[in-house]
Amino acid sequence: MNRSLIVLGGTGDLTGRLLLPGLAELQHAGELADDLAVVAVGTHGRTDEEYRSWARDRLAAHAPRVPEAVREALVGRLGYEHGDVTVPADLRRALERAGGSPVVYLALPNTIFLPTLEALEQAGLPDGAVIAVEKPFGRDRADARRLNEVLHRLVPEEQVFRTDHFLAMQTVLNILGLRFANRLFEPVWNANHVERVEIVFDESLALEGRAGYYDTAGALRDMLQNHLLQQLALVAMEPPTAIDARSLSTRKADVLRAVRSPTDMARDTVRARYTAGTVAGRELPDYTAEDGVEPARGTETYAEFTVTVENWRWAGVPFRLRTGKALGSDRQEIAIWFRPVPHLAFGDGDGVPQPDVLRLRFDPDGIALELNLNGADDPFELERRALDIALAPPRLSAYGLLLQEMLAGSATLSISDVEAEESWRIVAPVLAAWQADEVPLLEYPAGSDGPALAPSRDV
Numbered sequence: 001m002n003r004s005l006i007v008l009g010g011t012g013d014l015t016g017r018l019l020l021p022g023l024a025e026l027q028h029a030g031e032l033a034d035d036l037a038v039v040a041v042g043t044h045g046r047t048d049e050e051y052r053s054w055a056r057d058r059l060a061a062h063a064p065r066v067p068e069a070v071r072e073a074l075v076g077r078l079g080y081e082h083g084d085v086t087v088p089a090d091l092r093r094a095l096e097r098a099g100g101s102p103v104v105y106l107a108l109p110n111t112i113f114l115p116t117l118e119a120l121e122q123a124g125l126p127d128g129a130v131i132a133v134e135k136p137f138g139r140d141r142a143d144a145r146r147l148n149e150v151l152h153r154l155v156p157e158e159q160v161f162r163t164d165h166f167l168a169m170q171t172v173l174n175i176l177g178l179r180f181a182n183r184l185f186e187p188v189w190n191a192n193h194v195e196r197v198e199i200v201f202d203e204s205l206a207l208e209g210r211a212g213y214y215d216t217a218g219a220l221r222d223m224l225q226n227h228l229l230q231q232l233a234l235v236a237m238e239p240p241t242a243i244d245a246r247s248l249s250t251r252k253a254d255v256l257r258a259v260r261s262p263t264d265m266a267r268d269t270v271r272a273r274y275t276a277g278t279v280a281g282r283e284l285p286d287y288t289a290e291d292g293v294e295p296a297r298g299t300e301t302y303a304e305f306t307v308t309v310e311n312w313r314w315a316g317v318p319f320r321l322r323t324g325k326a327l328g329s330d331r332q333e334i335a336i337w338f339r340p341v342p343h344l345a346f347g348d349g350d351g352v353p354q355p356d357v358l359r360l361r362f363d364p365d366g367i368a369l370e371l372n373l374n375g376a377d378d379p380f381e382l383e384r385r386a387l388d389i390a391l392a393p394p395r396l397s398a399y400g401l402l403l404q405e406m407l408a409g410s411a412t413l414s415i416s417d418v419e420a421e422e423s424w425r426i427v428a429p430v431l432a433a434w435q436a437d438e439v440p441l442l443e444y445p446a447g448s449d450g451p452a453l454a455p456s457r458d459v
């Protein structure tokens with residue numbers, strides 16, 4: 001099959017910062033077919049040469065480790081079509097130019113996914129086309145359903161790629177290896193032995209000039225609805241029969257269906273936004289004073305909720321998901337907290353040991369198992385130690401790996417139609433409660449640990 005790639009939103013930030021660098025990695029690894037044509041579509045009037053010069057600059061800034069000659073080889077593949085992605089004739093021109101069986105990548109604001117897909121329907125897609133859609137996949141469940149309907153009219157579900165770049169991150173993929181290629185963990189991976197699970201993605205990064213998108217999304221839609229719920233699905237799912245799209249999407253969808261949304265919003269959810277402060281020596285203004293922010297929207301930059309997975313394996317175990325921007329540290333991990341031992345034969349009650357914890361950490365990627373061992377000083381006292389390994393950086397970045405998978409026509413690292421709709425179902429009551437101000441919008445100074453009342457502060 002002669003594959004091509006069409007990037008809608010070809011002059012956007014995502015393309016320049018992540019997609020072109022991902023392609024450059026693949027070019028470097030010799031993973032791009034010689035005849036792969038890449039056509040970018042954008043609303044800026046540019047010639048091919050002008051676009052190539054823009055791409056060259058982006059690649060120099062965001063893929064500096066890829067040798068210049070390799071970047072040039074990629075630049076040589078690029079063509080540019082000036083057009084409106086919601087106009088069928090413009091899309092037809094791009095499809096003709098790209099030829100072959102294209103991957104059509106919607107690197108666009110999600111507000112125009114629907115008209116773009118409708119225009120693609122009218123333009124007509126060649127056989128074997130793959131459609132890749134960025135996140136967030138709609139704004140709510142009804143929106144996701146509408147998008148799924150039109151996608152299914154265009155191509156079979158196996159040829160849809162709903163992007164979640166966390167699924168291509170080493171730490172997230174390691175959930176699979178750790179759980180399903182070792183004997184050790186699976187017998188204790190259930191409510192009998194696990195007390196709680198935390199999925200945390202605290203960022204010291206703030207808005208980074210993305211107010212146009214972020215202020216209408218907020219932390220819940222930006223991170224929890226997709227990235228963090230996908231991690232929950234992989235942590236909690238039943239063992240797959242194969243590491244392929246069908247097996248993984250069935251298992252993940254089953255778990256998401258079993259997730260019970262928070263019911264006591266004041267107890268189980270926290271929303272907050274940052275005020276002025278200092279993060280790593282950098283002064284940040286109030287979120288509301290950032291360029292492009294509309295304070296009256298009440299957009300949260302911190303979101304947290306606790307859910308349970310109501311099935312045989314997990315009933316009663318809390319899964320706490322939290323993320324925030326402009327926080328003091330980049331605590332980014334999945335932490336599995338095990339229950340205490342049934343009887344402790346050590347000590348007199350002082351220094352009661354912590355339960356065992358397994359941590360899968362992001363960037364730098366690592367895995368740590370925190371245990372209680374006999375102390376070095378006093379062998380009859382317990383000491384907390386960690387078996388801690390740092391993992392080498394992966395060969396491909398998350399977007400490099402996603403593009404590789406898309407071009408190969410594999411949906412293994414995609415979110416399925418059911419998963420997308422179920423994830424919106426889970427967050428819907430939280431979105432509604434927050435919109436109705438049933439939960440107060442707390443504040444936290446930039447550079448702090450988050451809002452003072454967040455229940456997660458004790459861990």
Ligand code: BG6
Pocket residue numbers: 203205222
């Ligand atoms: C993106 C979110 O999907 O993921 C960002 O839109 C977030 O807000 C980012 O910062 C985190 O992922 P990474 O790969 O940049 O650590």
